[in-house]
Amino acid sequence: MSIETPDRVATDLDLTGYTVTDSAFGAPWIDIDEWREAPSPHRHVHGGFTGTNTRFTFYFVPAEDYQGRMLSPLEGAHGGHEDSFGGMMGEIIGGLRMSARLGAFMMESNQGHIGDDLDPTFGPDNTIYGARANSETGRLGKFLAAQVYGESPHHCYVWGGSGGGRRSPGNLEHGGDIWDGALPFMGGGNIVEHGDTSLVKSSQPFAFAAMFNVQRLLKDKIHEVTDAVAPGGSGDPYAGLTTHQREELANLYKLGYPRGDEFMIGQPMGQIWLWSSMADDYQVQDPTYFEDFWTQPGHIGFDAPQHVLDDLIDVEATVKRTISARDFIESPEEFSDPKWELLKTMVTLMAGGEGGMDLPVAVEVEGLDGGWRLGTGIKVLTGEAAGRQLYAVQVVDDTMQGDGVGEANLLRFTGVKPGDKVHVSNRAFLAFCYYYRHHVTDDVQFDFLKLDGVPIYPQHVIPTQSPLMGIPYSGQYSGKLLWVHHTHDASLWPPQGLVYGEAVRRSQGDQGLADNYCLRWSENAEHIPPFLCPSDPGRASSTWLIDYMPIIEQSLADLITWVEDGVKPVGTTYDYVDGKVVLPPSAAERGGIQPVIEVSVDGGQRAEVTVGTPVTVTVHAEVPPGAGTLTSLAWDIDGTGAFPVSEALDGTQASLTATHTQVYDKPGTYFVTARVTSRRDGDVTALDKQLPNLAQVRVVVS
Numbered sequence: 001m002s003i004e005t006p007d008r009v010a011t012d013l014d015l016t017g018y019t020v021t022d023s024a025f026g027a028p029w030i031d032i033d034e035w036r037e038a039p040s041p042h043r044h045v046h047g048g049f050t051g052t053n054t055r056f057t058f059y060f061v062p063a064e065d066y067q068g069r070m071l072s073p074l075e076g077a078h079g080g081h082e083d084s085f086g087g088m089m090g091e092i093i094g095g096l097r098m099s100a101r102l103g104a105f106m107m108e109s110n111q112g113h114i115g116d117d118l119d120p121t122f123g124p125d126n127t128i129y130g131a132r133a134n135s136e137t138g139r140l141g142k143f144l145a146a147q148v149y150g151e152s153p154h155h156c157y158v159w160g161g162s163g164g165g166r167r168s169p170g171n172l173e174h175g176g177d178i179w180d181g182a183l184p185f186m187g188g189g190n191i192v193e194h195g196d197t198s199l200v201k202s203s204q205p206f207a208f209a210a211m212f213n214v215q216r217l218l219k220d221k222i223h224e225v226t227d228a229v230a231p232g233g234s235g236d237p238y239a240g241l242t243t244h245q246r247e248e249l250a251n252l253y254k255l256g257y258p259r260g261d262e263f264m265i266g267q268p269m270g271q272i273w274l275w276s277s278m279a280d281d282y283q284v285q286d287p288t289y290f291e292d293f294w295t296q297p298g299h300i301g302f303d304a305p306q307h308v309l310d311d312l313i314d315v316e317a318t319v320k321r322t323i324s325a326r327d328f329i330e331s332p333e334e335f336s337d338p339k340w341e342l343l344k345t346m347v348t349l350m351a352g353g354e355g356g357m358d359l360p361v362a363v364e365v366e367g368l369d370g371g372w373r374l375g376t377g378i379k380v381l382t383g384e385a386a387g388r389q390l391y392a393v394q395v396v397d398d399t400m401q402g403d404g405v406g407e408a409n410l411l412r413f414t415g416v417k418p419g420d421k422v423h424v425s426n427r428a429f430l431a432f433c434y435y436y437r438h439h440v441t442d443d444v445q446f447d448f449l450k451l452d453g454v455p456i457y458p459q460h461v462i463p464t465q466s467p468l469m470g471i472p473y474s475g476q477y478s479g480k481l482l483w484v485h486h487t488h489d490a491s492l493w494p495p496q497g498l499v500y501g502e503a504v505r506r507s508q509g510d511q512g513l514a515d516n517y518c519l520r521w522s523e524n525a526e527h528i529p530p531f532l533c534p535s536d537p538g539r540a541s542s543t544w545l546i547d548y549m550p551i552i553e554q555s556l557a558d559l560i561t562w563v564e565d566g567v568k569p570v571g572t573t574y575d576y577v578d579g580k581v582v583l584p585p586s587a588a589e590r591g592g593i594q595p596v597i598e599v600s601v602d603g604g605q606r607a608e609v610t611v612g613t614p615v616t617v618t619v620h621a622e623v624p625p626g627a628g629t630l631t632s633l634a635w636d637i638d639g640t641g642a643f644p645v646s647e648a649l650d651g652t653q654a655s656l657t658a659t660h661t662q663v664y665d666k667p668g669t670y671f672v673t674a675r676v677t678s679r680r681d682g683d684v685t686a687l688d689k690q691l692p693n694l695a696q697v698r699v700v701v702s
Helices: 088-093 096-101 126-149 163-174 204-229 243-254 262-266 270-285 287-295 325-330 338-351 407-411 427-432 444-449 494-516 549-565
Strands: 028-036 042-049 055-060 069-074 104-109 155-161 181-185 314-324 360-366 377-380 389-396 399-403 421-425 480-486 517-522 575-577 580-582 596-601 606-609 615-622 629-636 645-647 655-662 668-679 691-701
Touching: 042 126, 055 126, 069 126, 069 163, 088 096, 088 549, 096 104, 096 549, 104 126, 126 155, 126 163, 155 163, 155 549, 163 181, 181 549, 204 243, 204 262, 204 270, 204 427, 243 444, 270 287, 270 389, 270 399, 270 427, 287 427, 314 325, 325 338, 338 360, 338 389, 338 399, 360 421, 377 427, 399 407, 480 494, 480 549, 494 517, 494 575, 494 580, 517 549, 549 691, 596 668, 596 691, 615 629, 615 668, 615 691, 629 655, 655 668
Parallel strands: 069 104, 069 155, 155 181, 181 480, 480 517, 606 691
Antiparallel strands: 028 042, 042 055, 055 104, 314 360, 314 421, 360 399, 377 389, 377 421, 389 399, 575 580, 596 615, 615 655, 629 645, 629 668, 668 691
16 A cells, blocks of 8 residues: 555644654644534544554544543554544444543544555554554644643543454553553453564464354354253253264364354354455465365374365356445345345445445355355456455355455455456365364463373464554553453453453562453453344344443543542452353452343243243342442343333342243243343433343243
8 A cells, every 4th residue: 555645734733843752653744624523523633644654533522521531442453444433333332422421532543554454664563553653643642632622631541442452452561651541352462571572473363263163064053052052051062963063162162262152153253354364374474284284194184084075165266246335235125135134234334444335345256066155265367356365254155255465455356347257265264274273372272282281283383463463462561451351252252351461460470460450351242242243033132242332431431540540440250260261150259340140030041831821030130349230120021132121220229139020922932131231320311331231041932
């Protein structure tokens, strides 16, 4: 991506007095300075740094909302956009409105690069993308805020989830002159000594390989597994599976895949992006593995090819058409079948950050016959885009949404025409499905793949992640760090939530760990809010997953209080056993801030009744000490997620026990869910910081 400096626009902000602290960046420029009312009132300032692809947006809230703070959210994945949190993404996961509620203006950078491409000035310098670009932007934000408000912010905070959770600690570790605190959630990585700026060697992508393999091997059987582990199920996820299927599912659990989230194994979402973004690089860094998998003893492709050959694709196909996000939206009848929902959701969600609604992101081909298509390589052989390599990240029949790295990420299927030839091959992806066996790291969850410290399977070089993923963890920083991790995250599994605390202990010792670090768990939270998750028929995602953003907002407020007033947040007590994070059953033992809830029917998680027979479900909920009181209770009676029954609370109860009696007039299996919220001050009318939790039981009506 070439570097361009747009013409400057009229602005009363004076940049002449600003001198960059980091000499890698040229003078800042501004090309937009205007007042905007959406998504909420703010002064919108956009620009960049000369000689680089670093771009920024400052969202200066009205003066009456400013309490002297700056909040910098970091985009997930690799970053690459400076406008995510000012639009739809911010409305979903806490953007401008939340910043204003916390007394802060919002600063957003593209973290030094455009899209999934490296800045040609900096090349593979991961320190730029991991910390330096965002920190220099933060310094400029303080300088400009002094002109806008008459004073610079007295405290600055960086936060983010997923890839933003991966990089926000790096900002605190390597940009300490600007940041006072950080709140990463859903992060993960490896630990190094402070000052080591090698590329990240995260084990999570290798664990994803096991998930992809289970998804491929089980196919529709994953629904039987999901039912077995759901409330009131048999409890045996292995029933009906072959030996190899059992082995791979067990390995997935041992690697830390969250129990209770098995439905998401069959839903390819953000995890498959990491394969598409790294597939080319893995094959460059570790070419022998992708050859040895098919040709050498000790590898499934050679020793037991029956486990992969039925799914193999390696053909030349013909392009029938390309499809953009706009095509999906403007042709609702063609794409009305439920099988398109996940693909449409992912395409539409990412359209704003990937070049707009008209970017051709999917291709329909002719000439495929069977085979496993998710993750397959799509290499354009003829026409204007010849040579471009993409990978299928969503698939419906012969239509594949493609992504890749560099130009492939920015252009997708731009220039591809009907009649062009493409090479469709999943040889590399099928090999990657067993990658975790042959790239064993020192992380504790890989110990089962060793005997007396020696790996069971032939080993290959551990590859590094993209420079865009940032800098490995050292745990050395000044300031405070509050880490939030989710128990049901299928993209950054619970063991990844344990890494950073160990980094802090190694670097700062036990006292530094106690003084400067805190870990909280969000129970029943996935990687994305439930309304973006696919739903199991008869069991909507909102009946077993929570919206975690109220917990993030309350935790940001607690981080601010910790930094500015010295009051340390309350962490969550937990155990880690056999790849699983286990939370205590009572609120007093568990701690943290989220309410604790349990639901029962007939004293257990399952009841069997006949049509017309009343069934009574009991809920018990309580709030951890000092975390406030319960503010709402709602019931979903049939798994649809409608929650039609609610009970009024006055905000004074720290615990409650309640019942709901239901009569079903049709046979079927019904999941009954109770959902509660709590708030620090007990305000039942407030729209923000209402912390949720839920639990459900199964009622079988005959």
